[in-house]
């Protein structure tokens with residue numbers, strides 16, 4: 473009887489919404505769209521698109537290719553795509569957004585929302601080398617070329633170790649995967 477009543481009064485759980493665009497993964501979209509959108513613009517504010525460097529590609533963790541490919545194009549076209557992302561409740565501010573294989577990489581974890589770090593690393597390997605040179609070195613003057621090399625070599629290793637310990641991505645960090653080659657990148661955004 474009680475279970476029948478429960479069934480009668482249980483509110484249906486809304487099905488998680490799938491992402492309307494291939495540059496945001498379903499797992500991120502499901503979290504972003506839990507609440508009603510108040511904004512009428514793209515949830516991705518002032519993205520900093522950066523083509524990954526040859527070194528970034530070499531260092532990056534690599535998982536399997538999957539999902540709908542993002543279209544190839546110029547940085548301007550990619551920026552237009554990000555701008556065309558439908559409004560949703562959550563979003564991100566000034567993210568570094570990797571462009572790999574001439575296409576937008578797909579956002580798979582936005583500051584903790586999306587696939588877990590543990591799942592991502594289980595599938596693609598450790599993200600210790602998955603940072604973008606541009607993210608680490610822009611707006612910054614190194615003391616020496618050696619200093620610069622050390623910073624790029626270190627990447628986000630320390631931060632990632634803390635994330636593993638704490639069980640999630642910290643504020644200000646996002647993870648992307650190129651659906652064309654499977655490479656995974658970690659990059660910062662403003663909080």
Ligand SMILES: [Zn+2]
Pocket residue numbers: 572573650651652653654655
């Ligand atoms: Zn790629």
